[in-house]
Amino acid sequence: MSQYTLQNQRVVIIGGSSGIGLATALQAAEAGANVVIAGRSASRLEEAKQQIARAASACGNRTVVGYVLDNQDEEQLKSFFNQVGQFDHLFTPGAVYTRGSLSSDRETAESCFKGKFWPQYFAAKYAAPYMSSSGSITLMSGGFSQRPLDGGASYAACNGAIESLGKALAVELAPVRVNVVSPGTIWREGQEGTPRGDHFKDYEKLALLQRVGRNEEIAHTVTYLMTNTFTTGSTLFVDGGYTLI
């Protein structure tokens, strides 16, 4: 069997009940991993678990477990990893925040760090004692780190901080590998014909490939980062060329 595999590995995804996290959970399960997903909504976790179990059924007896977790609560994160125990790979896309301009109120300004940076920092801290030495952490950033658009200063800074955090943790946690995935704009299900859906047309013009991305394309990158045994301290920009033009 190839060493570049998730077969029989234990993969933990905080924010695994929808979007990029769910797509990654599905690909990991299809690749033979046992999957743990976490998020705030029990019903969303249940739906996701069923979807992952269906995807994994063709690949043998895989387990999928769901935990209700608010990753902005440090104590909950600590107890989550205590309950999960030993595992191999962590991915941390779970985030909620408001993007705003410099004139926004303090709550909006701080929401990116509160909702996206600190949850990943503390997830790494409490996960580390339970991780296999051949395991990996993949942090979630975003294209604004390198190419901010108007009206998102704290969001851009937050993503830049996450990319620096990935390098620092790669040094501190070696031989556990730590990397960052930085997506461009990703299509969201159910947005066809809505004002937000129309907004995606603007983003299409901002990428070399003239389209937005798909959850599966980011998931593919994350499973690569989990399985490539010589990649650490890297940020991969999966953005159709958004950061080049």
Ligand SMILES: NC(=O)c1ccc[n+]([C@@H]2O[C@H](COP(=O)([O-])OP(=O)(O)OC[C@H]3O[C@@H](n4cnc5c(N)ncnc54)[C@H](OP(=O)(O)O)[C@@H]3O)[C@@H](O)[C@H]2O)c1
């Ligand atoms: N979509 C894009 O275009 C794009 C582009 C660049 C970067 N990103 C980054 O990718 C990440 C995920 O985006 P997405 O579009 O896949 O989002 P999504 O579809 O909204 O999924 C977010 C996931 O995180 C969970 N979550 C949210 N808040 C949480 C909390 N406080 N504690 C625990 N889990 C929480 C959600 O479940 P519950 O709501 O039930 O908690 C859900 O499972 C974000 O960090 C985002 O900044 C996205």
